[in-house]
Amino acid sequence: MARGGKREKTPLPPGVHVWHGGFTCKLEPTTTHAQRCARLGGARRHVYNWMLDRVNTNNKTWQEQRAAGVPKEERVPPLDNRESHDVFKANFPDWWVEAKISFWVYRKAIDDCCTAFTKFTHGEASYPVQARKSSGEAKFSFQGNDVVLTEAGKIRLPTIGWVPIVGSPSNLADLRRKLRRGRAKLLRVTVRRHADGSWWVSGIIEHQARTQPKHPNPTNPVVGADRGLKTNTIAATSAGTVVAELGKLQQHKKDRNRIARLSRTVSRRYQPGKPAEEQSANYHKARKQLGKHHERTRLRRQDARHCLTKTLTTTSPVIVLDGVPTKMMLSNKHLARDTSAQGHYEIRRQLEYKALWSGGQVIVADQFYPSSKRCSQCGWVKPKLSLSERAFRCTHCGFTSDRDVNAAVNLAVWGETMLANPDLSPAAITGLLCVYPTPGTGTHPAGQEPTGSTPANHNNTSLCKPPPGGGVMGGSRPVRRSRTRLVPSEAGTVSDIVGD
Numbered sequence: 001m002a003r004g005g006k007r008e009k010t011p012l013p014p015g016v017h018v019w020h021g022g023f024t025c026k027l028e029p030t031t032t033h034a035q036r037c038a039r040l041g042g043a044r045r046h047v048y049n050w051m052l053d054r055v056n057t058n059n060k061t062w063q064e065q066r067a068a069g070v071p072k073e074e075r076v077p078p079l080d081n082r083e084s085h086d087v088f089k090a091n092f093p094d095w096w097v098e099a100k101i102s103f104w105v106y107r108k109a110i111d112d113c114c115t116a117f118t119k120f121t122h123g124e125a126s127y128p129v130q131a132r133k134s135s136g137e138a139k140f141s142f143q144g145n146d147v148v149l150t151e152a153g154k155i156r157l158p159t160i161g162w163v164p165i166v167g168s169p170s171n172l173a174d175l176r177r178k179l180r181r182g183r184a185k186l187l188r189v190t191v192r193r194h195a196d197g198s199w200w201v202s203g204i205i206e207h208q209a210r211t212q213p214k215h216p217n218p219t220n221p222v223v224g225a226d227r228g229l230k231t232n233t234i235a236a237t238s239a240g241t242v243v244a245e246l247g248k249l250q251q252h253k254k255d256r257n258r259i260a261r262l263s264r265t266v267s268r269r270y271q272p273g274k275p276a277e278e279q280s281a282n283y284h285k286a287r288k289q290l291g292k293h294h295e296r297t298r299l300r301r302q303d304a305r306h307c308l309t310k311t312l313t314t315t316s317p318v319i320v321l322d323g324v325p326t327k328m329m330l331s332n333k334h335l336a337r338d339t340s341a342q343g344h345y346e347i348r349r350q351l352e353y354k355a356l357w358s359g360g361q362v363i364v365a366d367q368f369y370p371s372s373k374r375c376s377q378c379g380w381v382k383p384k385l386s387l388s389e390r391a392f393r394c395t396h397c398g399f400t401s402d403r404d405v406n407a408a409v410n411l412a413v414w415g416e417t418m419l420a421n422p423d424l425s426p427a428a429i430t431g432l433l434c435v436y437p438t439p440g441t442g443t444h445p446a447g448q449e450p451t452g453s454t455p456a457n458h459n460n461t462s463l464c465k466p467p468p469g470g471g472v473m474g475g476s477r478p479v480r481r482s483r484t485r486l487v488p489s490e491a492g493t494v495s496d497i498v499g500d
């Protein structure tokens with residue numbers, strides 16, 4: 001939906017690199033600040049819903065024209081976000097002008113709506129719905145130039161004023177120093193209200209650095225990180241040493257019971273058919289309490305994830321992740337709730353940007369690499385491994401290990417093979433690492449074939465490509481190429497980074 005060409009960027013001096021970082025902190029607004037924030041949140045919601053209606057009407061017209069047999073060239077064109085900016089600007093509501101709301105608020109709301117539709121078209125999100133006041137969440141953005149962040153412990157937001165910041169985050173002191181010296185600039189600042197009613201501010205920073213990042217511990221080996229349900233993440237080297245572990249992220253039983261009780265209270269106090277504004281005060285009170293508990297759980301989980309990703313990226317220069325998409329794990333209805341609580345994608349996202357900061361890299365293994373089913377000792381791939389089997393027992397060499405540690409070791413091996421053979425495709429590395437021993441060569445315990453193995457999975461060479469038509473996972477799925485993401489280690493030092 002974007003219009004126009006890309007703007008030419010001024011080339012950087014040699015040896016200078018541009019970095020993007022971010023910060024998040026909690027605000028401590030006064031009642032007036034909170035009211036102003038809520039008003040801006042409402043203005044943003046108004047524009048978002050206005051744009052959503054425009055797109056829906058446009059889509060409907062297009063469909064009607066198609067049904068009526070209008071040629072493709074004569075149907076209504078898709079909406080453009082820049083054109084929508086101009087349309088909204090030409091028809092500002094009176095209250096918008098009176099409140100002197102920043103132009104950035106409506107621009108970002110229109111762009112957000114367009115992004116939501118793009119995500120829907122790419123199959124990454126469901127169809128965009130109207131932003132509702134009753135959801136309790138609100139957000140709006142400003143251009144970085146309009147925000148002042150030079151005073152310790154507070155931030156000045158346009159039309160809101162100086163708002164105190166909770167605590168004194170050390171990364172903000174670092175950022176302030178860079179802003180003062182002109183070594184960094186704020187690109188965008190977003191203010192957001194969370195479910196418990198607290199206000200948070202986050203920003204995107206661009207800064208320049210002269211030095212290349214160098215991992216503080218380059219001798220540390222490649223580490224494989226297996227993400228699962230019983231254990232959130234377990235990281236191990238190819239030698240089998242566990243370097244980091246994060247247990248299953250779940251609510252404590254006490255919290256779970258309290259949330260269930262509060263949810264019941266909210267539904268009991270809800271009066272059907274009435275809009276949110278006409279619901280009772282006690283209903284809103286219960287909703288606020290429920291939001292508070294959800295927020296506490298969210299913060300606790302996020303803290304655990306940050307601890308893990310920081311440990312991993314500062315101790316290991318190369319981190320190998322499994323390539324199984326989280327979407328696939330979410331499709332199991334019995335595991336979906338626990339899977340989404342783990343935040344596997346969030347862990348991957350954090351690892352990717354933190355590895356970049358520390359001079360390391362994150363490799364994502366082939367989607368069809370059987371990291372759980374492969375024996376880390378002999379390379380034998382189990383034809384079947386149920387979720388209830390918590391220990392990995394190799395029927396080929398007798399090796400026994402914890403299931404998750406075995407998977408993490410296999411991922412580390414995948415990463416080492418990939419780095420040693422950069423020309424090989426991910427699928428070829430998977431084929432290289434999965435051994436199919438000759439049947440009846442006497443290497444199996446008591447000369448027996450491993451249970452459940454099929455002749456199709458056994459070739460006469462010890463190292464071979466995966467069997468045609470039957471992937472290494474043992475099913476009928478063909479071996480497909482998957483994306484391997486290498487995060488290049490370019491630019492910047494650890495001290496140059498503003499943490500999040």
Ligand SMILES: [Zn+2]
Pocket residue numbers: 375376377378379380394395396397398399
């Ligand atoms: Zn084995």
